[in-house]
Amino acid sequence: MDTSTWSWEPGERLIVDLNACKDKYEWIEELHVSPDGEKLGAVVNVQGEFSACINGEAWDETFERVWNLKFGPKGQLTGCASDMGEWKFVVDGQPWDDTYGYVWNTMFSKDGSKICTAVQQDMKYGAAIDGVLWENLYENATGFVLSDCGNHAAAAVQVDQMGQAEIDKFAAGIYTVAVDGKAWNTKFTNVFGLVFNPDGSRIAAEVRLNLYDYTIAVDGKPWTQTYQGTWAPTFNPVSGAVIAPVRQGGKWTLAQDGLPIWDFFVNCWQPQFSQDGSTLAAIVATALGSWTVAVDGRPWNVTADAMVSDLVVSHNGGLIAALGKTGEQWTAFVNGKAWPNRYDMAWAPVLSPDGEHVAAKVEKNGKYTVVVDGKEYSRAGDNCFDPVFSPDSRFVLVKMVEGGKYYRRVVPIAEFK
Amino acid sequence: MSDTAEHTEAAEPVLTFLEKVHAKAEQDQVDGKYAAFEKIEDVGIDQGVARLTPEKIQKTINGVLKGECGTRMKTYVETCVHCGLCSDACHHYLSNDKNPKYSPVGKVKRTIWNMLDKDGKLTPEECREAVIVAQTECNLCRRCQQFCPFGIDIAYMISTVRRISFKLGITPQYIQDTANSHSVTMNQMWVKDDEWPDTLQWQEDEGRDEIPRLRIPVDKEGADFMYSVIAPEPKFRTHLINQAAVIFDQAGCDWTMPQLPGWDNSDMAMFTGDFETMGRVKKMHYEVAQKLRVKKIVMGECGHAFRSVYDVGNRWLGWRMPPIEMVHSIEFFAQLFREGRIKLKDKYPEQVTFHDPCNTVRGRGLHEDGRYVANLLTQGVVEMSPSKLYNYCCNAGGGVINCGPPWKTKRVLSNKIKAEQLARMKDRGINTIVSPCHNCHGGLEDIIHHYGLEMELKFLGDLIYELMEKPGAVE
Numbered sequence: 001m002d003t004s005t006w007s008w009e010p011g012e013r014l015i016v017d018l019n020a021c022k023d024k025y026e027w028i029e030e031l032h033v034s035p036d037g038e039k040l041g042a043v044v045n046v047q048g049e050f051s052a053c054i055n056g057e058a059w060d061e062t063f064e065r066v067w068n069l070k071f072g073p074k075g076q077l078t079g080c081a082s083d084m085g086e087w088k089f090v091v092d093g094q095p096w097d098d099t100y101g102y103v104w105n106t107m108f109s110k111d112g113s114k115i116c117t118a119v120q121q122d123m124k125y126g127a128a129i130d131g132v133l134w135e136n137l138y139e140n141a142t143g144f145v146l147s148d149c150g151n152h153a154a155a156a157v158q159v160d161q162m163g164q165a166e167i168d169k170f171a172a173g174i175y176t177v178a179v180d181g182k183a184w185n186t187k188f189t190n191v192f193g194l195v196f197n198p199d200g201s202r203i204a205a206e207v208r209l210n211l212y213d214y215t216i217a218v219d220g221k222p223w224t225q226t227y228q229g230t231w232a233p234t235f236n237p238v239s240g241a242v243i244a245p246v247r248q249g250g251k252w253t254l255a256q257d258g259l260p261i262w263d264f265f266v267n268c269w270q271p272q273f274s275q276d277g278s279t280l281a282a283i284v285a286t287a288l289g290s291w292t293v294a295v296d297g298r299p300w301n302v303t304a305d306a307m308v309s310d311l312v313v314s315h316n317g318g319l320i321a322a323l324g325k326t327g328e329q330w331t332a333f334v335n336g337k338a339w340p341n342r343y344d345m346a347w348a349p350v351l352s353p354d355g356e357h358v359a360a361k362v363e364k365n366g367k368y369t370v371v372v373d374g375k376e377y378s379r380a381g382d383n384c385f386d387p388v389f390s391p392d393s394r395f396v397l398v399k400m401v402e403g404g405k406y407y408r409r410v411v412p413i414a415e416f417k
Numbered sequence: 418m419s420d421t422a423e424h425t426e427a428a429e430p431v432l433t434f435l436e437k438v439h440a441k442a443e444q445d446q447v448d449g450k451y452a453a454f455e456k457i458e459d460v461g462i463d464q465g466v467a468r469l470t471p472e473k474i475q476k477t478i479n480g481v482l483k484g485e486c487g488t489r490m491k492t493y494v495e496t497c498v499h500c501g502l503c504s505d506a507c508h509h510y511l512s513n514d515k516n517p518k519y520s521p522v523g524k525v526k527r528t529i530w531n532m533l534d535k536d537g538k539l540t541p542e543e544c545r546e547a548v549i550v551a552q553t554e555c556n557l558c559r560r561c562q563q564f565c566p567f568g569i570d571i572a573y574m575i576s577t578v579r580r581i582s583f584k585l586g587i588t589p590q591y592i593q594d595t596a597n598s599h600s601v602t603m604n605q606m607w608v609k610d611d612e613w614p615d616t617l618q619w620q621e622d623e624g625r626d627e628i629p630r631l632r633i634p635v636d637k638e639g640a641d642f643m644y645s646v647i648a649p650e651p652k653f654r655t656h657l658i659n660q661a662a663v664i665f666d667q668a669g670c671d672w673t674m675p676q677l678p679g680w681d682n683s684d685m686a687m688f689t690g691d692f693e694t695m696g697r698v699k700k701m702h703y704e705v706a707q708k709l710r711v712k713k714i715v716m717g718e719c720g721h722a723f724r725s726v727y728d729v730g731n732r733w734l735g736w737r738m739p740p741i742e743m744v745h746s747i748e749f750f751a752q753l754f755r756e757g758r759i760k761l762k763d764k765y766p767e768q769v770t771f772h773d774p775c776n777t778v779r780g781r782g783l784h785e786d787g788r789y790v791a792n793l794l795t796q797g798v799v800e801m802s803p804s805k806l807y808n809y810c811c812n813a814g815g816g817v818i819n820c821g822p823p824w825k826t827k828r829v830l831s832n833k834i835k836a837e838q839l840a841r842m843k844d845r846g847i848n849t850i851v852s853p854c855h856n857c858h859g860g861l862e863d864i865i866h867h868y869g870l871e872m873e874l875k876f877l878g879d880l881i882y883e884l885m886e887k888p889g890a891v892e
């Protein structure tokens with residue numbers, strides 16, 4: 001996401017007063033805000049028909065239904081809309097040319113230049129990128145993914161028909177991976193956890209070889225080792241090696257190209273490399289009800305008894321953050337230390353481009369605000385959206401709704417106390 | 418003379434429902450229906466057994482018993498004194514003329530003990546018997562555990578037999594297919610990714626005929642709770658989704674349902690012993706809720722799913738407790754009433770009885786909340802005997818109903834004891850059973866039908882929906 005063209009002028013701007021819109025619509029649904037904070041959007045009911053509004057102005061067209069509203073990284077507002085039993089995918093009020101049996105699961109490329117959706121057409125399944133549907137569609141498709149560049153989409157697809165309760169046929173394998181609509185040659189009992197490498201030229205997935213044996217397949221070729229279980233793999237962005245959490249003897253570790261590289265844990269998932277490939281982190285359980293992050297195999301001392309989620313790793317691995325939940329309360333763990341305060345809810349941590357700061361949206365007593373490096377913003381609103389750091393890492397974009405008014409604020413980091 | 422004849426005809430005894438059940442059971446005996454249990458065929462079991470080799474049997478059994486079971490199994494086996502105090506707890510035993518082979522300890526004898534005694538060297542025929550016992554003669558209902566002086570958990574032992582059966586590849590066909598569905602779609606009924614949101618949308622449309630501003634908020638990030646259901650709801654009982662939406666909407670709840678898989682909380686993989694699939698499905702359930710940043714998950718009226726999300730699945734993954742607070746509908750409805758968020762315009766005109774799902778009562782003690790709600794809604798709950806913590810299982814639970822058509826008659830006949838319980842209620846003029854569990858409904862419906870009990874089944878949600886004030890409804 002390119003944030004350099006956004007306005008980083010410190011200070012506050014009122015973007016829209018929702019109180020003024022209220023009379024225009026029967027009702028306004030959940031609010032969404034564009035990444036740059038310039039636009040607030042929502043599904044609106046216009047005299048029984050539906051549309052989306054941006055900063056108070058509805059799209060020209062109305063539909064029988066609009067749902068799955070999302071802003072892309074470039075600020076485009078997308079949604080799925082139905083009319084006369086057909087489904088359309090709408091970008092900034094303009095439907096794509098084709099209509100579908102059903103369309104859902106919007107995905108954006110990293111820079112927002114491409115948009116991908118899952119599509120059902122005549123009871124067959126595939127993906128469409130910018131409205132171009134796969135040539136081959138399948139009996140079923142699940143677990144759709146889009147490459148970072150947005151040029152390739154993939155899914156786990158069903159390649160053979162199966163009658164009711166045909167358990168032998170199922171076990172023998174009727175599923176595989178399809179990339180851009182083209183299926184691998186090998187069939188598996190199941191396919192899960194598809195992941196592209198950073199440039200989208202390769203793909204790895206968890207495969208179940210029969211009812212009992214799991215492994216990782218890379219570009220159609222399974223590893224020779226099998227395991228009692230696997231979780232989704234990841235690519236080393238520099239070496240291209242594939243690593244994945246694997247289960248052996250009832251315990252979990254990470255394996256690289258088939259061989260264990262870490263000690264064993266009660267669980268281990270969501271492995272993530274730094275962009276320079278130097279650091280590998282994952283969420284681990286060191287004992288039942290004791291969760292943390294392990295970096296290069298070494299677990300942090302700080303633990304959460306309920307769960308750890310939303311792991312993020314900076315470019316060079318110098319800054320690693322995740323959310324930790326103890327009892328019913330959330331906080332962030334950053335490089336092995338917990339933030340001082342606890343929250344009723346926390347959103348995924350966001351890292352500054354220089355790899356020095358961590359920010360997150362949090363909720364406390366029904367109010368929402370932004371925390372940077374453990375320090376809270378001075379105001380809390382009725383709603384608030386994920387913060388973004390300026391390219392120079394000196395400012396934080398705070399998008400907040402207070403008293404029905406939506407404000408965009410550029411706040412110096414020093415103001416979080 | 419003719420007068421007398423007429424009189425005699427009119428006086429012909431009217432059978433009580435309890436007598437009807439006895440008569441039907443006798444007829445079932447005469448018809449050889451009980452004897453036919455021995456001849457049931459199941460493709461999943463029979464073809465699986467045909468593929469077994471002595472090496473595979475021994476290696477698999479010992480692999481699970483020695484490799485996966487800790488000291489718990491050993492302790493149970495060594496502690497049991499074969500006193501038989503648990504026998505009268507089991508509806509299979511009571512419904513099959515107290516045949517000791519159906520007693521809890523009898524079932525352990527036919528499975529785990531046999532495996533231990535023979536160091537895993539079972540014949541294929543013995544493996545066949547073991548899977549039939551484990552999948553069709555025990556509901557893992559844990560009633561027996563309450564009568565054992567040592568608290569031995571027979572259900573745990575039987576679950577282990579299911580795990581072994583899964584690894585031997587001899588799981589019954591229909592429940593295996595259900596587990597297969599979980600592995601592909603993350604739900605129990607092969608509901609495809611688009612069919613789920615599509616169903617929510619047409620249920621929302623239906624609901625708007627009554628409540629014009631009704632919404633089923635999909636993917637509403639930061640909502641107070643995510644509502645999760647079991648796949649039979651979008652597949653067959655779609656009106657339940659509409660009903661729940663109306664209740665939540667009119668009670669002013671801030672809720673959501675996810676767009677993507679993870680919406681189904683059910684778990685047949687837990688019941689086939691395919692723990693790897695169970696773990697994957699539970700992981701997705703909690704992850705989808707976490708992505709929506711909800712504070713809790715409220716689940717629909719289902720018993721076994723509660724066991725999976727609250728006790729078994731979460732722990733297999735390393736979560737000691739559910740990582741996100743998990744609230745059963747029974748508790749949630751009770752809370753809504755206590756907070757005055759549901760007001761009733763009417764009461765159900767009759768008294769009702771209450772069937773407690775094993776998993777919410779023995780797993781979590783929700784019987785009082787259930788009665789609190791049912792008493793508010795009706796002319797009062799009349800207790801079956803036994804009830805609450807000691808309630809007899811419906812014999813659908815534990816995945817038994819999911820073993821499908823081949824096993825139906827055996828399942829119904831093996832719960833004659835429940836039919837008698839219900840008949841006693843019917844003889845007291847009780848026509849309605851409230852039960853907050855899908856499987857219980859399935860199991861009880863079959864019993865009601867087979868024994869001609871003419872009773873009605875209701876979910877709590879059915880009654881609330883019917884009887885609540887709906888300020889948002891059109892006149």
Ligand code: SF4
Nearest residue numbers: 507555556558559561
């Ligand atoms: S768990 Fe229930 S069904 Fe199984 S043996 Fe015990 S009482 Fe019988």
Ligand code: SF4
Nearest residue numbers: 497498500501503565
């Ligand atoms: S009551 Fe307990 S000790 Fe007695 S037979 Fe049953 S399981 Fe064994």
Ligand code: SF4
Nearest residue numbers: 720774775814856857
């Ligand atoms: S179906 Fe109902 S009564 Fe029966 S085991 Fe489940 S919860 Fe128990």
